[in-house]
Amino acid sequence: MLTGINLFGLIIGTVSCLIILIYVLNQTGYDQHFDHAENIYRIETVNGRGDKPSFNTATTSPPIAPALKSDFPEVSEMTRIVLTDLFNVNLIRASLEVDGYYEPRAYLADSTVFKIFQFHFIEGSPIGALNSPNQTVLSATLAKKLFGNKSVVGKTVIWGSGAEAQTLTITGVFDDESTKSHLNPNYFVSMTTPGMGEFVSTFQNFATNNFVYSYIKLIPDADAQNLQEKLPSFIQKHGKKQLENAGMVDKKLFLKKITDIHLYSEGRDNQIGTVSNIKYLYFLLALAFFIQLVACINFINLSTARANQRAKEIGVRKVVGAGKGSLIRQFLSESLLLSLIAMLISIPIAILLLPLVNELTLGSLSYLNIFNWKVLVLLLSISTLTGLLAGIYPAIILSSIKPIQVLKSAVQIQSGNGMFRKALVVFQFVISISLIVSVIIITQQFKYTQSKDLGFNKENMVALRAGTSDVTSKYDAIKSNFLNIPGVVSVASGRYAPFETVLNDNGMYLPGKNPQDLTIVRRNGVSKDYFNTMNIDLLQGRDFNATDDNQIIVNKATLKSFNIPEDKALSTILLQTHDEVVYEYPIVGVVDDYHFTTLKDEIVPLFLHLDNEPNWVFVKFKTDDYKQLVSNLESTWKKNIDTAPFTYVFVDKEVENLYAQEQRLSKICTVFTFLAILISCLGLFGLVSYYAEQKKKEIGIRKVLGASVQTVVKLLTKDFVVLVIIAFVIATPLAYLAMHNWLENFTYRIDISVWVFILAGIGALLIALITVSFQAIKAAIANPINSLRTE
Known part of the structure; x- marks a missing residue:
């Protein structure tokens, strides 16, 4: 039975390690397949504004990348990419006669993009693919979606709608499934295409419009750090006056190696796509390590618990000439064999669990990820190390038995006063209690994000994709018809939906103030009835009307940032200077602060203006x-x-x-907390088995002298209660520090309550008592004759 429990514990630990391992490895290796990836860098920006918060972004101003290539011989190539999703909703179709699709991740790109990023072309050639206006290169997925399995090079697609629609010629198709890149493109459009591409090509301000993703490729053996040190003088040389006009006290440029973007982009806003976080992966690896470590601890406890059962075997083997070294090798071989068996069993179990893992992580792992040579080598190494670590201590203890004591039935296998085994159990429950605390706090924070008053009502609302000139011209008719549908309460529209980060902003100042002392105010265009539909409280003033032009409605954070009293807001005008032209924005209303970004971010200044070109239609x-x-x-x-x-x-x-990340983290912690507790219970079972074996004669004597079952159970369980209490004392500060640091990621967060730790401690104690009591009662009701008879 103990061998089965050992094997079960090792299988749980190995399956956990394997699943976490393939997930972590799947999150690594991004962008490494590009030629000379170690020499490719993205230019990132930190805009300093004195005592105002810095603006950290993964983007730059349009002219920066070309100027870097011109100024520095170590820059061999440059390219720029614009995520057009920020400006339109990218309606694309094969022709005017067929339905279109809203396709994200559409990139305007310089003709040099494929010189830096060598995507594998299935059709066409990367050479000259984006040299001319109105050229596009599609992903294989999009090409199949639009044209089926037909060859598409030379065909055209319609991009956009109405007067803004453009015909693009397809010059190539690239494989988007076999490579991992932070870009994750859907299709590229040549930068010289009329519209935003022309603006990027001609814009020469080094301070403003930081929306371009800029990349450079250095010559072999170039010193990136040396180039980094030259960037402050570079930006001052080209943009000193422009920076002053824009009110930027300090604009800094940073080089980010593209192979680091996916995992090391914390603190940089406006990522081009979804990135991971190395801290999140470290957390998962730590979980895997602790789960496997707990399994090793079980092996040690259970192996030493059955030591007395093998004592005679060891004594006989020593009498016939077996040395300590050969015995150690035997026990280590048994441990390694058990660990390798657990590894072989864990592989098909992990394959069966992959659908659940993908659902939990929103991943796309398959059995091919498991049979990757790196995974198999690491898994074999982990299993071998597990077998050695789990078996070395029992092997040394068992091989040290003196045969003369065994054969005279005088041996009782012990190691000191058992402190090592007790320490292992304490360690197990430190992990378990810490995980219980983590699960409770993470779940609390996630529920807090769901229940907190966001300042608008997200319930019972449908958001419909708009963004075409047809929707714009027919919006009033659509709204009127929607209002006639049973159940529809109100209809409004806007540039940004409540679940999108508002990226548009204006640098603004008050009349009579320094035009260079700007406050950045986010901007969202909305329709009349937007506030009513969203249930956003209008504190002062009025809603928009059809005659409004530059009139704006601001949130309270805007008033606070400009030190405007609320009762003076409606008589205030905000100013913006662009190309030496001053624009006036009279405030006609004030709304309460509402969360137009996640709770990780503080509510910042925002103004809303009347917009007749919505990206979304909202139906309450x-x-x-x-x-x-x-x-x-x-x-x-x-x-x-x-x-x-x-x-x-x-x-x-x-x-x-x-x-979603917090929700996944909560689920993952819950799963692994359950596994850690399960394995810890197996460890307790092993240790109480060992104790019962050690004390069987004492228990027999006590029962003969009249001790009750309750007395015997108390004898066997009291030590474990102490161990759990010690674990609780150790785990509490560790868990508090870990969760306090995690909650620092949220501007709006829960407070950590004492009851969380008390609940975790009581839960761990009850689990331990249930586990221990099962074996303790079994020992307490055993016939004392069996333990006291002469052997």
Whole structure:
């Protein structure tokens, strides 16, 4: 039975290690396949504004990359990429006669993009693929979606709609499934294409419009650190006056190696895509390590617990000439064999669990990830190390038995006063209690993000993708028709949805103040009835009307940033200077602060203005028949709009997705906490088995002298209660520090309560008592004759 428990514990630990290992390895290796990836860098920006918060972004101003190539001979190539998702919703279709798709990750790119990023072309050639205006290179996934399995080079697609629609010629198709890149492109469009591309090509201000992703490639053996040290003088040389005009006290440029972008981008806003976090991976690796370590501790406890059962075997082997070294080798071989068996069993179990793992992590792992040679080598190394670590201590103890004592039935295997085994159990429960605390706090924070008043009502709201000129021109008709649908309460529109980060901003100042002392205010364009639809409180002033031009409605954070009293807000005008032209923005309303970004970020200044070119249409409803509501919305949409597909999301679900990482972390911690507790219980079972074996004669004598079952159970359990209490005392400060640091990532967060630790301690104690009591009662009700008879 003990061998089975040992094997079970090792299988749990090995499966946990394997799953975490393949996930972590899947998150590494990004961008390493590009030629000379170690010499490719992204230029990132930190804009300093005196005592105002710095603006840390992964982007730069348009002219910076070309100027770097011109000024520094160590820069062999440069390219720029613009994520057009920020400016439009990228409607694309094969022709005017077919339905289109809203396709994200559309990049305007310089013609040099494929000189730096060597994507594998399935059709066409990267040479000259984006040299001319209105050229595009599609991903294989998008090409198949638009044209099926046909060859597409030379064909055209319609990008955008209405007067802004452009015809793009397809010059190539690249493989988007076999490479891992932080870019994760869907399609590229040549930078010289009319519109935003022309603006980027001609814009020469080194201070403002930091929305371009700029990359440079250094010559072999170039010193990146040396180039980094030259960047302060470079930006001053080209943009000193422009920086002063923009109110930027200090603009700094930083080189980020592209192979570091996916894992080491913490603190940089405006990432081009979803990035991971090396701290998150370290956390998972630590979980795997502790789970496997707890399994090793179990092996040690269970092996020493059964030492007396093997004592005679060891004594006989020593009498016939077996040395200590050969015995150690035997026991280590047994341990290694058990660990390798656990490894072999863990592989098919991990394969079976992959669908659950993918659901938990939103990943796309397959059995091929497991049979990667790196994974197999690491798994074999972990299993071998586990077998050695788990077996070395029992091997030394067992091989040290003196045969004369064994054969005279006088041996009782012990190691000192058992402090080592007790320390191992304490360590197990330090891990378990810490994980219980972590699960409770992470779950509390996630629930807090779901229940906190965000300043708007996200419930019962559908957001429909707009962004085409057809929707813009027919918006009033769409709104009127939607309001006639049963269950629809109100309709509004906006540039940004509540689950999107507002990226547009203006540098603004008050009349009579220094135009260079700017405050950055985020900007969102909305329609009339937006505040009513979102249930955002209007504290002062009025909603927009059709005659408004530059009139704005601001949040309280804006008033605070400019030191404007709330009762003076409606008589205040904010100013912006652009190309030496001063624009006036009269404040006509004040709304309460609401969270237009995640709770990780502080609410910053925001102004809203009337916008007739929305990216989203918001429909507030009051009905439980969601299916019928969506059906009615779709049929109404298709009656009015024939150039844009009907695409919708529920706002509350999208807001929840902003905290998907925290939700996944909560689930992962819960799973591994359960596994750690399960393995710890096996360890307790092993240790109480050992104790019962050691004290069986004492228990027998006590029972003969009249001791009750309760007395014997108390004898065997009291020490373990002390061990759990010691573990609780050690785990509490460790868990507090870890969770306090984690909560620092959130501007709006819960307070850590004492009851969390008390609950975790009581839970661990109850689990320990249940586990120990099972074996203690079994020993207490055993017939004392069996332990006292002469052997």
